[in-house]
Amino acid sequence: MKHRGHSYRNSVAGRSLETHAGIGGTSFVAHMRCSRCPCVGTRNLRAIMPPEHIDRKFLQAGWSLDPHTCPDCLKQASQERKTMSAKPSPTAMRAQAQMFTMLQTHFDTDKGAFAKEWSDDRVATETGLAKALVVEFRQTCFGELKEPDEVRALRSDISALETLARETNASFAAEIASLRTRLAAISSRWGA
Known part of the structure; x- marks a missing residue:
C-alpha cells in the first residue's frame, strides 16, 4: 500500500493518524482538527484506509471538509445565518x-x-x-387599536343591566321561596 500521498499519515491539512499496538493487533486513530475552534475529532480504524474513506467517516460524524469544521461550529454557523436578516428589495x-x-x-x-x-x-x-x-x-x-368611547359605554351599560338582571332574579327567587314557605305553612294548618 502506498503511503506517500496519504494526507492522514503525512499530517496534512489538519489531519493526522496515530498507531497503537495492542493485544489483538495494531489499531489506528484518525484525527481531524477543526479550522474554527480547538476541537479535534477522532475516528477509530481497524486498518489503514485510503484518505477518502477516512474523510467519509468524518463526514458521517457531521464534520465538513475543506475547510475542516466540527459539528458544533457548523450548528453555530447555521444559527448565525438564520438570525441574519436579508436586505429587503427596493420594491419591498x-x-x-x-x-x-x-x-x-x-x-x-x-x-x-x-x-x-x-x-x-x-x-x-x-x-x-x-x-x-x-x-x-x-x-x-403607532399603537394598539382602542375601542371607541361609544362601544366602551355600550359594554358598560350591558354589564350593568346583566348585574341588575342577576340581582332582580335572585330577589324574585327569594320572594317565590318565601311565598312557597308561607303556602306550605297555611296548607298544613288547613289540612290540605
Missing part, C-alpha cells in the same frame, strides 16, 4: 415606506383608531404587504 422598501405614510395619515394614535374606511386590511391590500406585517408595524410604531 417602497411598499414599507408607503405603509408608513398610510398609517401616519389614516391612523389616530390618540384615539387608537383608523379614519373612516381604513383598516390594517386596506393598508395591506394597497401596499401589497402581508396583513401580519402591517399589524405588527402599526402596533410597534
Whole structure:
C-alpha cells in the first residue's frame, strides 16, 4: 500500500493518524482538527484506509471538509445565518415606506383608531404587504387599536343591566321561596 500521498499519515491539512499496538493487533486513530475552534475529532480504524474513506467517516460524524469544521461550529454557523436578516428589495422598501405614510395619515394614535374606511386590511391590500406585517408595524410604531368611547359605554351599560338582571332574579327567587314557605305553612294548618 502506498503511503506517500496519504494526507492522514503525512499530517496534512489538519489531519493526522496515530498507531497503537495492542493485544489483538495494531489499531489506528484518525484525527481531524477543526479550522474554527480547538476541537479535534477522532475516528477509530481497524486498518489503514485510503484518505477518502477516512474523510467519509468524518463526514458521517457531521464534520465538513475543506475547510475542516466540527459539528458544533457548523450548528453555530447555521444559527448565525438564520438570525441574519436579508436586505429587503427596493420594491419591498417602497411598499414599507408607503405603509408608513398610510398609517401616519389614516391612523389616530390618540384615539387608537383608523379614519373612516381604513383598516390594517386596506393598508395591506394597497401596499401589497402581508396583513401580519402591517399589524405588527402599526402596533410597534403607532399603537394598539382602542375601542371607541361609544362601544366602551355600550359594554358598560350591558354589564350593568346583566348585574341588575342577576340581582332582580335572585330577589324574585327569594320572594317565590318565601311565598312557597308561607303556602306550605297555611296548607298544613288547613289540612290540605
